[in-house]
Amino acid sequence: MNIALWIIAGVLAVAYAIGGASQIMLPKERYRAAAASQHWVDDFSAGQVKAIGTIKLVGVVGLILPPLVGIVPELSPIAACGLMLVMAGAATTRFRRQEWALMAGDTAYLLAFAFLAWGRFALEPFGS
Numbered sequence: 263m264n265i266a267l268w269i270i271a272g273v274l275a276v277a278y279a280i281g282g283a284s285q286i287m288l289p290k291e292r293y294r295a296a297a298a299s300q301h302w303v304d305d306f307s308a309g310q311v312k313a314i315g316t317i318k319l320v321g322v323v324g325l326i327l328p329p330l331v332g333i334v335p336e337l338s339p340i341a342a343c344g345l346m347l348v349m350a351g352a353a354t355t356r357f358r359r360q361e362w363a364l365m366a367g368d369t370a371y372l373l374a375f376a377f378l379a380w381g382r383f384a385l386e387p388f389g390s
Contacts, residue, residue: 267381271338274374275322278345282322285315299364302355314348321345325378335388342379346372 285293290308294300303311324341328334349372356365382388 263381263386267378267386270374270378270381271325271342274345274371274378275326278318279322282315282318285318286312301361302352302359305355305359317348318345321348329388338388339379339382342375342382346375346379349375 284296288296290303290311293311294303306314321341321344324337325345326338328337328341349368353365353368353372356362356368
């Protein structure tokens with residue numbers, strides 16, 4: 263189970279690192295134009311989009327770095343909970359915009375982070 267949790271964490275970390283970095287580095291208009299699924303940025307200011315990207319990157323660091331270096335690895339499932347909350351906000355935005363298929367994708371990510379948090383809190387905690 264430990265290997266499966268690491269694989270899930272790694273895949274999610276790569277996806278969210280790319281997404282968060284692009285939100286920070288690209289101007290809002292260019293980020294929106296980069297993919298058809300990014301219409302949600304119309305509801306937010308450029309600063310808010312960059313803040314969301316920063317939160318994603320901080321979550322990715324918390325998900326991977328503490329257990330990797332062995333310093334307070336218990337932060338990893340807490341970071342997964344934080345990213346789960348980010349995805350709850352994303353799903354709420356999709357719901358409000360009536361983007362049902364995209365909301366289902368956001369909900370899938372939310373459930374992946376929930377599974378990761380549960381796995382690291384209960385199934386295979388670090389340091390056990």
